[in-house]
Amino acid sequence: xxKAEREPLNRERVLTTAVTIADRDGIAAVTMRRLGAxxxxxAMSLYYHxxxxxxxxxxxxxxxxxxxxxxxxxAGGEGEWRAVLRARFLAAREVMLRHxxxxxxxxxxxxxxxxxxxxxxxxxxxxRDAGFSYRIAHRALHAFGxxxxxxxxxxxSPSADEGTDMSAVADLVPHLVAMVTSEAHDADLGWCDSQVxxxxxxxxxxxxxxRAR
Amino acid sequence: xxKAEREPLNRERVLTTAVTIADRDGIAAVTMRRLGAxxxxxAMSLYYHxxxxxxxxxxxxxxxxxxxxxxxxxAGGEGEWRAVLRARFLAAREVMLRHxxxxxxxxxxxxxxxxxxxxxxxxxxxxRDAGFSYRIAHRALHAFGxxxxxxxxxxxSPSADEGTDMSAVADLVPHLVAMVTSEAHDADLGWCDSQVxxxxxxxxxxxxxxRAR
DNA sequence: TGGGCTACCTTACGATGTAAGGTAGCTCCT
DNA sequence: AGGAGCTACCTTACATCGTAAGGTAGCCCA
Numbered sequence: 001x002x003k004a005e006r007e008p009l010n011r012e013r014v015l016t017t018a019v020t021i022a023d024r025d026g027i028a029a030v031t032m033r034r035l036g037a038x039x040x041x042x043a044m045s046l047y048y049h050x051x052x053x054x055x056x057x058x059x060x061x062x063x064x065x066x067x068x069x070x071x072x073x074x075a076g077g078e079g080e081w082r083a084v085l086r087a088r089f090l091a092a093r094e095v096m097l098r099h100x101x102x103x104x105x106x107x108x109x110x111x112x113x114x115x116x117x118x119x120x121x122x123x124x125x126x127x128r129d130a131g132f133s134y135r136i137a138h139r140a141l142h143a144f145g146x147x148x149x150x151x152x153x154x155x156x157s158p159s160a161d162e163g164t165d166m167s168a169v170a171d172l173v174p175h176l177v178a179m180v181t182s183e184a185h186d187a188d189l190g191w192c193d194s195q196v197x198x199x200x201x202x203x204x205x206x207x208x209x210x211r212a213r
Numbered sequence: 214x215x216k217a218e219r220e221p222l223n224r225e226r227v228l229t230t231a232v233t234i235a236d237r238d239g240i241a242a243v244t245m246r247r248l249g250a251x252x253x254x255x256a257m258s259l260y261y262h263x264x265x266x267x268x269x270x271x272x273x274x275x276x277x278x279x280x281x282x283x284x285x286x287x288a289g290g291e292g293e294w295r296a297v298l299r300a301r302f303l304a305a306r307e308v309m310l311r312h313x314x315x316x317x318x319x320x321x322x323x324x325x326x327x328x329x330x331x332x333x334x335x336x337x338x339x340x341r342d343a344g345f346s347y348r349i350a351h352r353a354l355h356a357f358g359x360x361x362x363x364x365x366x367x368x369x370s371p372s373a374d375e376g377t378d379m380s381a382v383a384d385l386v387p388h389l390v391a392m393v394t395s396e397a398h399d400a401d402l403g404w405c406d407s408q409v410x411x412x413x414x415x416x417x418x419x420x421x422x423x424r425a426r
Numbered sequence: 427t428g429g430g431c432t433a434c435c436t437t438a439c440g441a442t443g444t445a446a447g448g449t450a451g452c453t454c455c456t
Numbered sequence: 457a458g459g460a461g462c463t464a465c466c467t468t469a470c471a472t473c474g475t476a477a478g479g480t481a482g483c484c485c486a
Contacts, residue, residue: 008432008433008434009433009434031472031473031474032473032474032475033472033473033474041433041434041435042434042435042436043473043474043475044434044435044436044475044476045433045434045435047475047476048432048433048434049433052474052475053473053474053475103366104320107317107320107366114382114385117382117385117386117389118385118386120386120389121385121386121387121388121389122388124388124389124391124392125388128388134391134392134395134396135395135396137392138392138396139409139410139413139414142365142405142407142410142411142413142414143410143413143414143417145358145365145366145367145414146366151366152355152358152366153316153320153358153359153364153365153366154358169327169330172327172330172331172334173330173331173333173334174334175334175335175337175338175341176330176333176334176337178337178347179337179347179350179351182347182348183347183348183351192355194355197352197355197356198355200352200355200356201352201355201356201358204356204417204418204421204422204425205417205418205421207421208417208418208420208421209417212417221463221464221465222464222465244441244442244443245442245443245444246441246442246443254464254465254466255465255466255467256442256443256444257444257445257465257466257467258464258465258466260444260445261463261464261465262464265443265444266442266443266444
């Protein structure tokens with residue numbers, strides 16, 4: 001094939017294609033061969049644009065963060081500090097809901113993407129403006145954990161209740177069963193609507209920090 | 214080799230050996246062949262005791278939870294609810310510090326180990342005794358996230374500051390740099406002593422929940 | 427004209443999980 | 457006593473993965 005007949009590859013196009021594959025078939029489907037095939041290219045050709053699989057995933061994480069930053073920017077920065085951070089974190093959450101593999105990829109990276117640092121910097125700015133010390137701002141970042149990025153460490157998988165036959169172990173976990181029966185009847189989006197839980201936790205932290213100021 | 218000359222394998226021995234390998238060389242070193250070798254057996258022999266790699270990791274998670282449950286039990290259950298939960302979560306944390314691969318393995322599982330359910334059940338019991346409704350207890354579990362199991366979702370890796378050359382991007386993240394310089398001089402165990410942060414976040418949540426009661 | 431660069435390809439290797447199908451030794455039944 | 461059947465392990469083989477090593481076609485510039 002003549003060279004001009006095909007749009008040449010570049011890092012960005014490789015990364016966005018990787019994101020597309022991950023969205024469609026999960027992060028495990030992002031293999032070098034599959035990615036190459038999707039781009040009409042052999043697997044080894046990717047190595048001209050990326051050092052290897054690890055660098056690819058770093059790039060995917062970077063791309064994801066960039067999307068978060070864009071969403072956060074749209075969420076605006078004016079108003080009371082709690083409202084500002086709340087809006088940002090919820091904006092980030094929407095991005096993560098579009099990319100379910102996001103938390104896993106971010107967790108697997110050993111180096112922090114620069115975009116994350118820039119984002120955290122902006123959070124510190126908001127807290128400083130609201131009168132927080134650096135010490136509390138620092139602890140706030142830890143307290144937030146991954147909430148700025150729109151997810152929490154869920155030990156229960158989203159379908160935990162489906163995966164485990166509760167009735168089979170009811171006597172082992174009586175309080176859990178009682179809680180589920182007590183709560184299940186009036187949840188809007190079924191048992192464990194995690195959006196509600198996310199916001200509850202977020203407000204708990206924000207209010208607590210406000211008192212610590 | 215005569216059959217009686219070697220202690221026969223069983224699920225438990227396979228799992229504890231897997232834990233040992235993970236402790237020594239990381240979770241990635243736990244391969245079927247390596248695990249077999251460590252047990253003086255071929256890789257395929259493991260399939261008699263476990264359905265496959267996935268079942269192996271499920272079992273490893275289960276083993277880990279059992280260790281958490283034992284530590285939690287030793288932490289005791291008498292006293293004010295906040296003190297009880299605090300002691301439990303910190304006990305769990307010690308287990309996770311012994312097994313750094315723990316959070317990753319737990320996150321990778323799709324089904325919740327029964328031990329986790331039993332543990333959560335005991336937490337609900339504590340909160341009910343303290344006068345919480347099931348609704349708040351439920352939200353509390355979400356708010357705690359992975360803290361009962363002794364870890365938080367750290368977006369920064371423990372060595373984030375080493376991995377990234379802060380001075381090279383100082384102008385991109387001025388508040389972050391200011392925070393680090395302001396905080397670094399009086400941290401006992403270096404910048405980001407996460408034990409302190411863990412307890413800070415924990416107390417923030419416990420106090421907030423106490424007000425929500 | 428030809429050297430050198432860019433962007434891609436070919437081939438090959440070692441690691442990994444595991445399907446398929448043995449086999450030695452023991453127990454138990456008749 | 458002898459054979460059936462079970463337990464616990466082994467042998468072989470294959471597909472898939474990341475990637476090292478070394479091409480090669482087309483283009484630019486001297």
